Amino acid sequence: MDETRPTSEIPSPKNLNVHHWTSEEKIFKRKEKILRKIEPLSIPLRSALLYRLSRSFLGSFLKELNPNDIQDFLNNDNKWQILNWELRRYSKQDVKIINTRNCFIDDCYGLVEKAVTNGVEINLKFLESKIRNLRLDCIFVKKIDDCLKKFEHLKFLSLCGNYIRDIPGKFLPRNLEFLELFDNFIDNLSTFVKKAPKSLRHLGIGRNRLNDDSQLHLLGESRNFSQLISMDLSDNEFCNLELTLKSLGSVESLKSLCLEGNPCAVVSNYKTDVLECMPSLLYLDATEILDNDRISSENTQTHPHVVFHCFRILGLPEPPRDKKSVQTIHIEVNFPLLRMDSEGPNNDSAEEINFEEKEISTNEKNSQESLLTNKKKTSTIKNKTKSRESKSKSTQSKTKAKKSYYTIENEDINEAKHTKWYKSQRKPWSKKIEFDPIQINDDYIPLSSIRDTFRSIVPVRIIYLKFAPDSSKSKKSPNSKKTNTNYSKINEVGILSPQEEEPEEEILKKITLATFYCDLKTVNWSDKTLDFYWADHPRMGDRALRIDNGSLLDLDYNLDSTKKARKVTQGPETEPEKAALPHVLTCQIGFGWNR
Incomplete structure (x- = not known):
């Protein structure tokens, strides 16, 4: 931090009685406003993938992005030489920017180098057979299409920080093992469970809009999740712990579960209830479960x-x-x-959001007036700061006494x-x-x-x-007892x-x-x-x-x-x-x- x-x-001291989110929480709250602004837009996964490819080393080579270019060894080799010449001219800061643009797949530079050296045509079909890890985070994806279904060797897929509301399981690669969907707007799992890849070992749906009515029980009833060993459901809206555990109890292969950040995770017997319902767990909320943790507590209170x-x-x-x-x-x-x-x-x-919007609007209305008043006050402020600096220096040199x-x-x-x-x-x-x-x-x-x-x-x-x-306590009766109520x-x-x-x-x-x-x-x-x-x-x-x-x-x-x-x-x-x-x-x- x-x-x-x-x-x-x-x-400010005047707003101490008003609720304030943390800076991390404000980032997630702002996404709801952004979603309302981009509501008319349809941003499919294919468009986001091509956009990310266009800003990488593959941008000048990919056939789908350069339909008029000839895909031959001479043309690609010339592009490759120009690319390396430009990379040598970049500063360290530029190199950091380039690395961030190319980190969505593993070894993007080496992938292009091998394709150019072997004279292979660089297109989406070529990438479908080469890419194993794909990260399309924070790229405004709203709709999942079938553009990734042909990526047969794709094992790792991350779509964090997007605006996805539904993810059909039939559009996912069949050999996918790791799927991370943190910070999206998914509120139902019915379409995901249908025809989901059977090879899935980790499913991350933290920070979404899942609740007790999101058809979570379909995960346990489906036969597509027999290899699932890790699941992240943190920071959702699950309130009924008993219902949530009942829905996940039939997923016998599950070894790691994360429910932290849900309303149901604040109950008094949270850890005890989870381990009693799912004794095969080895990790709960990213924390290893020890033998002492499996001892049931004697807490009779249910409400936290x-x-x-x-x-x-x-x-x-x-x-x-x-x-x-x-x-x-x-x-x-x-x-x-x-x-x-x-x-x-x-x-x-809602009140805080309205309060922030009102505050922004009033600031915009009074911006011109504040500029005029600030110009008038600049001279007086400079004089005050000079006097304060001289006073602070004198006080620091005079004494080292406590405040x-x-x-x-x-x-x-x-x-x-x-x-x-x-x-x-x-x-x-x-x-x-x-x-x-x-x-x-x-x-x-x-x-x-x-x-x-x-x-x-x-x-x-x-x-x-x-x-x-x-004064009433000054005269004590002989039968009075000593207390600490003073x-x-x-x-x-x-x-x-x-x-x-x-x-x-x-x-x-x-x-x-x-x-x-x-x-x-x-x-x-x-x-x-x-x-x-x-x-x-x-x-x-x-x-x-x-x-x-x-x-x-x-x-x-x-x-x-x-x-x-x-x-x-x-x-x-x-x-x-x-x-x-x-x-x-x-x-x-x-x-x-x-x-």
Whole structure:
């Protein structure tokens, strides 16, 4: 993942309560708009194949693209000499472009060289007997025709990133073993199953429009898939896990299955149900299944609940001491999709698209006015930037002290009450502040909304509160028990939902110490959480760093800053070295669900 990111992709503070897709998800969402624009066009596979051939080394040799040229040894040899002379003149950047144009088949250069040397006529019939791997990705294919049926030696076919809605099995090569159709618009498998090649070993239909009504059961009923060992159905719209597994259970040869990214894959007993129905699987969601994974879990809950973990806050300076008030730190996180679904139907996707279109239209209308105002402001901005640069240089040279977080202007408390963020328990300041998980217990949230939440940008903020102590609790009865309710407001499950009304209290000061964003993705069944690391450092900015390997929960820190950590070398078992506390504000969090 790139460390740099355009500021336009990061939600502004005013839009923190609005749902935002991740940059990867926006790419897939834009394809729906493109499909509407090219709806009148008919782009068959043959046209796409000829277009890709025309931009490759074969473009000047292929008879179908050059019908007026004579196909003989002298003519082809002259073209070959000219081609090599031009290749020697290209720069390194041009060579990269040429390689990308010729990578849709294996060794395109060598294929042309052998044909010219042997004096073979270069046409589609020649390619039908030579091509074994073909990649026609992202080339606007909408319709599958019979142009590839005669490619008898074709083993690998990739049609990713196109606009295919239906793929008839009768048009596919008979010896095809690997078929990849990721990121298309296929919504039904009935025509594909009929007369599909029996040699197929991998079928990839991830990121399509398949759902519970897409005739998936025909795969198991058909005899054409006896050699199928790998299937990718990820990022579709399968909601009924039991029905999906029942449809695939009869495919006995299947060893690898990917259902990650479907609404049915977020249920609590996902892994257990899949392995009980399909015990012959060796890989689930591109993860190897070990012997320990086959032990059934005792989770009685069926509906998933999103869980937010704040493992620890480190490097936060101590707030100014005030004996007359109580000072606490807590975490707030916002899941707009979950909040909106609990109040009503989920129309967030449509609302966001309309919001983006309105924003674009208003920007176009006001473009002329903005240009005029920007010209007037350029002179003042230059003066301000010069003064800021001089101030920043002076401040950096004067002191190396820690950043003061508690001198920020107090926020409007009444305005914050209208926002429905999920809040953690309140904790007093310490060098290492740890929180209990926040679990959203709402069985009415659709599975698709939970899935889409892990395709979104989620804002997280660290809040400092200063409030007057409760006078009613100062006089304790003799039968009262000690509790931790001074710093936490927790319900029976240990979480605080955004709909709960907070007890009336006199908040003297509220400061948002930090706000950062997390680009979520689907959590694999073998991982408990999807972890993020954020630090208040200029190089990191407002986006948290996603930890793809390992867990932040297992980290341990040395709280004694005066003593250096030492390795224990004596004995067979050595204690791991504790990490030193960071010098800047650091927050380590994780997202997951109960399973």
